[in-house]
Amino acid sequence: MTGRRRTYGTHAVVTGAGSGIGRAFALDLARRAGRVVCADIDSTTAGKTAAEIKEQGGEAIAVECDVSSADAVDHLAGAARSWFGREPDLVVNNAGIGAGGRVVGDGPLSDWHRTISINLWGVIHGCHTFLPAMREAGAGGVINVASAAGFTAAPKMAAYNVSKAGVVSLSETLAAELSGTGVGVTVLCPTFVRTNIFGGELIDATAARLARRISGVVGFSPERVARMTLNAHDRGRLYVVPQPDARILWHAKRFLPGPYARTAGLAGRFLPGAEPEN
Template identity: 70%
Template sequence: MGHRRTKDADAVVTGAGSGIGRAFARELARRGGRVVCADIDETGLKETVAAIESAGGRALAVDCDVADVAQVQRVHDTALDWLDGAPRIVVNNAGIGAGGRVVGDAPLGDWQRTLGVNLWGVIHGCHVFTPTLRAAGRGGIVNVASAAGFTAAPRMGAYNVSKAGVVSLSETLAAELAGTGVAVTVLCPTFVKTNIFDGDLIDPGAAGLARRIAGIAGFSADRVVRTTLDAHDKGRLYVVPQLDAQLLWRTKRLLPAPYTRVAGLIGRFAPDPEEGADR
């Protein structure tokens, strides 16, 4: 069944209104599944559904703030009704960018918003959908984390913590679901060409730098998604799609203390992203 997991698989995708979420929704529809698309961005959500339908697929838009578990439960209930049963794939993708300030300077409100969406949103998705998938005895969960979850770059505290939590949650869930027929995959990319750098929790200077790097070295969302779903078909837990992420992953695991010292030095001597933010 492994190699057929994403073929004709009815799915739920959060954060489907743009970026990686939209790419997941479109690719799953292309593979033959009906897709329940959830997002807080109603305009983007309608655009995603329209794109899927114009390509001959079937999709349903559901407005949802993943930081609110009641809204995630509503997506679950709507999906079971529309699909006439449990989905085969649940993609917990919704996320926001945050960065540019050191711990202590970053407002606690930024931490709360970032963790509310990036970590609690995934927790809510896993909490609500896992019992349904376990009862069905089949299917899969794809959680979208980030290489930030293990690189721990300076000035990205809230974002790093949120993504590290998603990695740990995914590892825990994979252990708990072993032998149940439900697979778990966690995606950890570096730079992807999406609109995540446009968020108001990223300082303009840091956002501009990240946008430039993504434009030069980033992968397209479609490429990352195809790689992830193919890996999920093979039952892989970790998807680290880019070479830079793979090198950082191995270095951090082999040499954790030297890695952290070097990262600190780079962060200390790098230009302050707030400088020239209005240029």
């Protein structure tokens, strides 16, 4: 698919489609006359999204998939090809978990491994598995869901920040590698979105409560973010930084890196979250 309607009439795979932004992507793609594979580690929520699409007259199936496993993503690709009768032409690498509330050196290393295995390796697995066929066909698109955390580098969010920064870097690399091939790449970098990501087991309870309160006041709906991202992908945009606060931080980090880091450090001292025990 080429041109300005890359997200219409697609054969799309969406990971993390059981809730939040992933669910919003799946529903919007179905409304754009797409057929959608709704993948999620929770087969029940994936099934609910697929059922909602079918109730609205669309076509969808649910596939259970743990994106941290390369074998599971290979299985997802096989299931998608079997149902579509062809290769997918749009992949939304959305699945992820939240993590935060601890400074570097505090807490178990297993938190780092889990965060990166899902948030970064999940996107790597999706790109590695689905992109070769798109490159060969000279058509298609990939949308990777990162976060403004990937460039804001807020204190007490190191594992999450690193995982999302990796997704941004991967997407930038792909944009260079795929230039001129007919395959588009877009990376989404939002701040607060009204989803359940702040309820993850790797987020300190106090920090999670604050994030939910802020999100409830200034956060965008997942439907709005998904729609903005799909429209941007149609326009060939690499970066989607949807909220005004994210764009302010984006420019501050780029043009005033030293003052930005010092300000972030001062602000971090007042952020809630677990403090080091030693």
